[in-house]
Amino acid sequence: MATELRLDPLNGRWVAIRPERALRPDAFVLRTPFTTDAADSCPFCPESFDGEVVVDETTDADGHWQSRVVANRYPAFDSDAPFVSVNKGPVFTEATAGGVHEVLIFTPDHNRSLDAMDDGEIENIMALLKRRLVAHASQSNLRYTQAIINSGREAGASIEHPHGQLMGISFVPRDVAEEQARFSQFVAGCLLCTAIEAESTSGRRTVLSSDAALVVAPYWSGVPYEMLVLPRHHATHLHTESDAVLTGVGLALRDALRALKAAIGDVAYNVVVHSAPYLHGEPFHWHIHLFPKATTRAGFELGTGVSINVVKPEDAAEVLRNAATV
Ligand SMILES: [Zn+2]
Numbered sequence: 329m330a331t332e333l334r335l336d337p338l339n340g341r342w343v344a345i346r347p348e349r350a351l352r353p354d355a356f357v358l359r360t361p362f363t364t365d366a367a368d369s370c371p372f373c374p375e376s377f378d379g380e381v382v383v384d385e386t387t388d389a390d391g392h393w394q395s396r397v398v399a400n401r402y403p404a405f406d407s408d409a410p411f412v413s414v415n416k417g418p419v420f421t422e423a424t425a426g427g428v429h430e431v432l433i434f435t436p437d438h439n440r441s442l443d444a445m446d447d448g449e450i451e452n453i454m455a456l457l458k459r460r461l462v463a464h465a466s467q468s469n470l471r472y473t474q475a476i477i478n479s480g481r482e483a484g485a486s487i488e489h490p491h492g493q494l495m496g497i498s499f500v501p502r503d504v505a506e507e508q509a510r511f512s513q514f515v516a517g518c519l520l521c522t523a524i525e526a527e528s529t530s531g532r533r534t535v536l537s538s539d540a541a542l543v544v545a546p547y548w549s550g551v552p553y554e555m556l557v558l559p560r561h562h563a564t565h566l567h568t569e570s571d572a573v574l575t576g577v578g579l580a581l582r583d584a585l586r587a588l589k590a591a592i593g594d595v596a597y598n599v600v601v602h603s604a605p606y607l608h609g610e611p612f613h614w615h616i617h618l619f620p621k622a623t624t625r626a627g628f629e630l631g632t633g634v635s636i637n638v639v640k641p642e643d644a645a646e647v648l649r650n651a652a653t654v
Pocket residue numbers: 367370371372373437438489
């Protein structure tokens with residue numbers, strides 16, 4: 329069978345689809361357990377919480393926190409400086425890395441993974457996420473916040489306790505600018521509203537569908553079992569979306585993670601939220617990427633930006649869809 333090239337309309341990169349029998353669902357590499365990180369030494373557990381600065385939190389009726397945001401102790405970005413770039417030579421350009429770096433601790437329970445959470449817990453987490461992004465949006469030196477989840481050592485997590493990270497930065501990063509440009513160039517309406525319509529019509533890549541969101545294994549998946557969570561309601565920014573929509577989209581993400589675990593096991597993964605930069609309006613449609621950590625970017629991908637995906641998205645969707653409905 330010939331290798332098929334598919335174009336990712338969000339970033340303009342080609343993806344090579346080259347199915348291999350070697351990577352069947354049961355051949356996936358599962359996450360390696362953390363050995364040192366017992367609950368009694370975890371900085372995010374209530375019993376061993378070691379004085380991180382709490383920025384915001386949600387609490388239950390007894391005043392116990394349910395989810396909370398703390399300042400990252402080892403921030404990648406942490407000053408009020410605006411973005412001013414300086415040329416220090418013909419090929420040396422420098423700028424101050426202003427911004428904030430926060431950790432969103434999903435739960436006080438060390439062993440409660442996102443896929444296991446109930447609807448109320450998801451609602452809490454999404455509400456807290458929104459509150460932080462509203463706060464970031466009002467901070468004059470922040471242009472964009474990257475919300476991510478690194479789950480599992482293979483996906484870059486250094487702490488096992490379920491958490492995400494919010495990196496507010498003073499510039500619009502290249503990949504987000506590229507998506508913005510792709511939305512602008514797409515002349516037939518909104519790129520992702522069109523994708524929702526096309527994928528709903530086809531159904532072949534649908535993993536799950538709810539009132540709030542459509543989850544697909546995108547046509548242009550660059551890694552095996554990649555998913556895209558598409559809010560049905562067209563909105564440029566996450567932080568201005570209604571609580572009801574945010575909860576619905578959060579539930580779709582949780583259910584996608586459940587399907588992933590049921591389909592191929594407890595693999596490491598990255599979640600990437602893309603919302604438009606704060607000062608940017610239409611056209612954009614916020615969305616969430618879910619990348620299971622199955623493969624490592626090797627030389628060809630680093631050299632070309634072209635991913636080679638060994639699982640056909642249609643096959644991945646079928647496996648995930650079946651796992652989602654059991
Ligand atoms: Zn913990």
